Amino acid sequence: MNKEVDVLIVGSGFGGLGLGAKLKQNNHPSFVIIERANDVGGAWRDNTYPGVECDVPSHLYSFSWKMNPNWSKTFAPGDEILNYMRDCAKDENLLENIDFNTEMLTSTWNSKDKLWHIETTQGLYIARYLVTAAGHLADEHLPNIEGLKDFKGDCFHSARWNNDADLTNKRVAIVGSGASAIQIVPEISKIAKEVVVFQRSAAYVVPRPDSIYTEQQKRLFKRMPSEMNKLRQDIFWAGEYNFIQRRNVPKFVNEAKKTALDHLESQVEDPDIREKLTPDYEIGCKRLLISNHYFPTFNQPHVCLEASALHKVEGNTLFGKSGVRYEDIDTIILATGFEATQPPFAKRVFNDQGHSLDAQWDKGMQAYDAITVHNFPNLFVINGPNTGLGHNSVVYIIEAQVDYIMEALEHIKIENKTVFEAKKSSEEQFVTRLQQMSEGTVWLAGGCKSWYVDQRSGNLTLVWPDFAYSFRDNNGTFHREGYDLS
Amino acid sequence: MNLSENKKIETTFNGLPLNYYDSGVPRVENDNLPMVIIHGTTGSTDTHFGYLFPLISSRCRVISIDWSNINEDKLTLSDLKEQVYSVINMTLEGKKYNLLGYSLGAVIAAKIASERVNDVSGLILVAGWQKTDEHQILRNHIWNILRKENSEALKLYMSFCAFSTSFIQNSSLEQTVENAKKIEINEFIDKQMKLNSTIDITDDLPRIKAKTLVIGCSQDLMVPTHHSKQLFSSIDRASYLEIPSGHGVVYERPAELFQHIDHFISNPERFTDGSVINVRQA
Numbered sequence: 001m002n003k004e005v006d007v008l009i010v011g012s013g014f015g016g017l018g019l020g021a022k023l024k025q026n027n028h029p030s031f032v033i034i035e036r037a038n039d040v041g042g043a044w045r046d047n048t049y050p051g052v053e054c055d056v057p058s059h060l061y062s063f064s065w066k067m068n069p070n071w072s073k074t075f076a077p078g079d080e081i082l083n084y085m086r087d088c089a090k091d092e093n094l095l096e097n098i099d100f101n102t103e104m105l106t107s108t109w110n111s112k113d114k115l116w117h118i119e120t121t122q123g124l125y126i127a128r129y130l131v132t133a134a135g136h137l138a139d140e141h142l143p144n145i146e147g148l149k150d151f152k153g154d155c156f157h158s159a160r161w162n163n164d165a166d167l168t169n170k171r172v173a174i175v176g177s178g179a180s181a182i183q184i185v186p187e188i189s190k191i192a193k194e195v196v197v198f199q200r201s202a203a204y205v206v207p208r209p210d211s212i213y214t215e216q217q218k219r220l221f222k223r224m225p226s227e228m229n230k231l232r233q234d235i236f237w238a239g240e241y242n243f244i245q246r247r248n249v250p251k252f253v254n255e256a257k258k259t260a261l262d263h264l265e266s267q268v269e270d271p272d273i274r275e276k277l278t279p280d281y282e283i284g285c286k287r288l289l290i291s292n293h294y295f296p297t298f299n300q301p302h303v304c305l306e307a308s309a310l311h312k313v314e315g316n317t318l319f320g321k322s323g324v325r326y327e328d329i330d331t332i333i334l335a336t337g338f339e340a341t342q343p344p345f346a347k348r349v350f351n352d353q354g355h356s357l358d359a360q361w362d363k364g365m366q367a368y369d370a371i372t373v374h375n376f377p378n379l380f381v382i383n384g385p386n387t388g389l390g391h392n393s394v395v396y397i398i399e400a401q402v403d404y405i406m407e408a409l410e411h412i413k414i415e416n417k418t419v420f421e422a423k424k425s426s427e428e429q430f431v432t433r434l435q436q437m438s439e440g441t442v443w444l445a446g447g448c449k450s451w452y453v454d455q456r457s458g459n460l461t462l463v464w465p466d467f468a469y470s471f472r473d474n475n476g477t478f479h480r481e482g483y484d485l486s
Numbered sequence: 487m488n489l490s491e492n493k494k495i496e497t498t499f500n501g502l503p504l505n506y507y508d509s510g511v512p513r514v515e516n517d518n519l520p521m522v523i524i525h526g527t528t529g530s531t532d533t534h535f536g537y538l539f540p541l542i543s544s545r546c547r548v549i550s551i552d553w554s555n556i557n558e559d560k561l562t563l564s565d566l567k568e569q570v571y572s573v574i575n576m577t578l579e580g581k582k583y584n585l586l587g588y589s590l591g592a593v594i595a596a597k598i599a600s601e602r603v604n605d606v607s608g609l610i611l612v613a614g615w616q617k618t619d620e621h622q623i624l625r626n627h628i629w630n631i632l633r634k635e636n637s638e639a640l641k642l643y644m645s646f647c648a649f650s651t652s653f654i655q656n657s658s659l660e661q662t663v664e665n666a667k668k669i670e671i672n673e674f675i676d677k678q679m680k681l682n683s684t685i686d687i688t689d690d691l692p693r694i695k696a697k698t699l700v701i702g703c704s705q706d707l708m709v710p711t712h713h714s715k716q717l718f719s720s721i722d723r724a725s726y727l728e729i730p731s732g733h734g735v736v737y738e739r740p741a742e743l744f745q746h747i748d749h750f751i752s753n754p755e756r757f758t759d760g761s762v763i764n765v766r767q768a
Contacts, residue, residue: 064768229767233730234652236768240741241537249540396768436514469745469768 003099006030007409008118008127010104010345013042014395015133015382017085018063018402021092026406032127033094034120036103040089043137044082047180049161049333050187052078055179055290056393059228060235063088064399067228069221073212104348109377111352114419116378128418131405133382134345136394136462137338143175147313148332155332158184169193171328173318175310176335177203179289184335185303186293194302196318196326200309201286201448202279204260208290236468239392243467245284246390248442257283267295276307284390285446340451340462341365343384351375364454364461366431368422368482369475371401377421380405385461386434388452390443392468400476407478417485426482438465499554499572506551506573507531509543518546518751519584519607520577524570525550526589526613527678528644528669534588537740538747545751546584549577553674561677563685566594574598574605584608584754585696586747588736589709590678593685596717599698600690608754609696609721610747613703613733615713616720617686625708626683633676641666650705650732691720697754698724701735701746708733727763 007023009016012035023031039045054061058076062068068084076084089095102122107130110117118125140157148155154165158180172192174181177199189195213221221228244252260283268274277295279286297303308321318326346358346365353375360375365385367373372380382401389397412420438444438460443452454461464471493507512518521542525534531550542548551573556565574583585606587595592614599606615622625647632640645666646654654662698721702714711728718726727746731739746765749756757763 060768230730233768237739237742240745243741244537244541247540247544251536433514439513467741467745470748473749 002124002126003032004126005032006127007032007129007131008116008125009033009131009133010107011035011042011133011135011138012040012089012098013044013133013135013138014063014085015135015398015401016040016042016131017088017092017094018395018398019131019133019382019405020094020097021063021065021088022402022406024092024094024097031097032125033098034102034104034118034122034125035098035100036121038100039086040098041082041085042135043159044078044085046159047078047137047161048163049158049180049184051183052180053183054078054081056239056395057235059232060239060393061395063395064232066091067221067225067232069218069225069228071213074210075208104345106348106350108350108354109352109379114377129378129380129409130349131380131382132345132349132384134343135383136340136343136388139339139344140334141337141339142334143310143336145310145313150315151313151332152316153330153332156334158333158335159338165331167192167331170330171326172196172331172333173198173310173326173329174333174335176200176337178335178337179287180337181335182289182291182294184333186291186297188333189297189300189303192302194304195297196304196306196329198306198308198310198318198320199276201281202277202307203286203289204257204279204283205263205289205291205294206256206260207263208292210292236392236396240467240469242391246442246465248282248284248440248445253283253442256288260288264295267299269299273298273305276305279448281448282442282446284442285448286450286452287390337451340388341454349376349379351377362456364457364459366427366459366461368427368430369404369479370464370471371404371475372420372422372427372483374422374424374427377419380408386464387471388462388464389468389471390452390463396468397464397471400472403472403476404478411478411480412485415485419486420483423482423484426479430482434465435459441465497573497576499569500556502554502556504551504554504569504572506549506577507539508577509539509548511547512544514544516546519582520547520549521584521586521751522570522574522578523548523550524585524587524591524595525553526587526591527682528671528675529588529591534591534736538736538744541744542747542751545748549573555674555677559677561674561681563594563597563681563687566590566681567597570594570598578605580605582607584610584751586610586612587614588612589614589733590682590685592717593687596694596721597687597690599696600687600693603693603695606694606696608750609694609698610701610750611698611714611717612701612743613706613709613714613735614700614717615685615709616688616691616716618683619713621710622708623683626679629679633671633679640671641669644669647707648732648734649738650703650730652705653732653734653738688720691717692722694721694723696723697757697759699746699750699754699757700724700726701743702726702728703731703733703735704728705731706733706735723759725757725759725761725763727765729765 016033057074058071102120105119107118116127116130140159156162168191171194173196175198245256306320311319311321349357367385370386452462530552585595592611599609700718702711718724
């Protein structure tokens with residue numbers, strides 16, 4: 001049986017829950033969230049590796065309309081964030097709107113009935129408006145490494161943690177040195193017999209200003225929510241301050257670099273290891289990491305840093321690109337990141353010509369106002385092109401996008417229309433301006449290869465190249481002039 | 487310095503050296519007016535606008551002067567104002583522009599806006615004041631005593647007055663002491679401090695015709711918000727907002743300050759005359 005709704009949202013992470021909550025609060029009569037898993041939470045449901053925590057302070061990495069006085073510490077652990085999201089779904093009565101275990105297979109715009117036809121693992125849905133809220137960190141990136149599939153031990157991605165794999169007294173290889181790896185490595189090294197970290201490129205790591213909230217503080221937040229809000233604003237503006245580093249202003253780039261390199265110097269004893277852990281690109285070009293525990297791990301004799309990528313696997317022997325071999329490895333953990341630059345959902349969304357969004361984005365993803373795409377009517381993309389940040393909270397960005405969608409739906413209703421489509425000229429003008437804004441930023445001028453930049457075009461497609469507040473200024477309000485309505 | 491390092495221009499005024507910075511047109515072209523920015527007491531483009539200059543220059547052409555000492559013993563408002571005029575005359579040649587002043591720079595900016603009513607299109611006054619009051623005179627008096635005693639406490643006293651409690655709380659005593667050492671005190675600062683004690687531009691303010699944004703700092707001990715409220719009340723086309731910061735807002739909350747400047751540059755009309763702006767929260 002077909003299920004017909006006005007708005008269909010794909011995904012129940014922060015994006016899906018954020019929009020769902022607003023629709024609910026506005027008494028929207030007909031919407032559904034389809035979720036491929038059996039729980040809400042997106043990346044926070046999927047990432048259960050030891051030591052998983054957020055890199056943005058929790059009083060900001062949460063919805064402005066649902067502040068939480070009970071965060072246990074500055075950077076809450078993953079399970080606490082997941083529980084917060086579950087509470088959001090429950091408290092906003094969203095569970096009745098979520099169809100779990102329902103994966104979008106294809107979504108096709110039908111220009112005859114002017115509706116989206118969404119094939120899922122649970123059957124067909126028909127919707128007037130389609131909103132993808134897949135998130136940047138939804139689908140894991142698996143590297144193509146010779147011999148890896150024939151590896152005899154346990155091998156899994158950090159976002160698909162195998163809880164049955166006992167790592168106690170094992171020889172464990174961790175592939176990657178990004179945001180997940182730096183949280184996993186210190187935890188695994190506590191129990192493993194030996195740990196090898198394959199590092200393709202070194203990361204800048206700065207101190208993590210983490211502290212536990214006392215019962216007194218939490219009680220104050222409950223009794224006086226304005227204090228909690230004050231903290232939120234302080235965190236937001238402290239984050240915004242750091243945008244100037246991404247803008248590549250030397251004085252501030254150098255300050256940040258000194259902080260990171262001093263941190264390395266103070267935490268790692270061996271100068272050779274320090275040398276290997278020193279990046280060869282500008283700070284901020286790749287994601288800036290925060291940890292107090294990652295570097296000291298390499299002071300331990302059973303932890304080895306292989307300063308090259310994993311090249312090939314033969315039986316239980318792993319070879320670095322440097323040629324160094326590591327024998328008798330029991331477990332490989334792939335902390336190799338996510339398919340963020342070319343999001344897999346785009347392969348499943350088709351316009352009335354049968355062309356996929358992925359095909360239209362063959363030179364890199366782009367969208368008008370970072371949310372709508374010409375040739376794809378009645379589609380909103382949450383967390384799509386140019387919505388990432390290197391310096392602040394993505395939940396803030398999501399809230400701006402939710403505002404945009406709510407305003408767009410209201411506008412279309414007021415005009416008594418049913419179909420909107422971004423004008424190609426508006427989209428191109430928007431993207432040209434973004435490219436101008438991106439010039440000279442550390443992402444493009446910092447001498448690194450990162451997932452922020454689409455290698456096919458060399459354009460910065462993932463990140464908003466300005467302050468977070470300016471994302472809300474520019475993309476938090478529906479711009480009627482950029483659309484054809486019918 | 488930073489982006490502006492290679493934009494520094496060395497010139498002279500009344501036979502004395504005078505430096506200013508001119509960013510040129512922004513990378514992303516637009517119709518925004520150029521902006522002249524004026525630093526405050528003890529400051530320079532580098533120390534007060536090291537954060538703001540490169541960012542404002544991404545939105546519009548920005549020109550910033552570094553005040554120069556004068557040969558005379560007594561510094562007047564007119565001396566500093568004439569230095570700014572000389573740079574404006576050299577760079578903007580009768581064009582319209584926006585003007586931003588911080589602290590004592592706001593006093594000068596207001597004075598200029600009252601005189602060049604046809605040229606100054608928009609005016610931003612950050613932590614400024616119109617008339618020195620007894621509270622400020624007491625602070626300056628204590629400053630003078632410490633200065634005469636050549637006290638080690640002088641720079642720390644300045645820091646204590648300049649920053650909010652929460653900003654100070656976030657630094658160790660060691661860090662605060664280290665940062666305070668960077669403050670430069672010299673004969674020119676002495677002259678500026680004397681000038682600070684005698685400010686009165688009350689009669690000039692009603693002549694200002696520019697769209698004006700008055701920004702007060704809610705935890706300012708040096709120029710408490712009642713001064714900004716006086717400016718808001720005295721200037722016809724003023725609007726008012728506060729930033730939760732001490733007087734040293736250019737260090738404490740520069741990104742938030744930039745947001746308001748950015749909003750003003752892109753669309754001054756969004757600030758309704760006579761309105762108190764409720765700043766949207768994150």
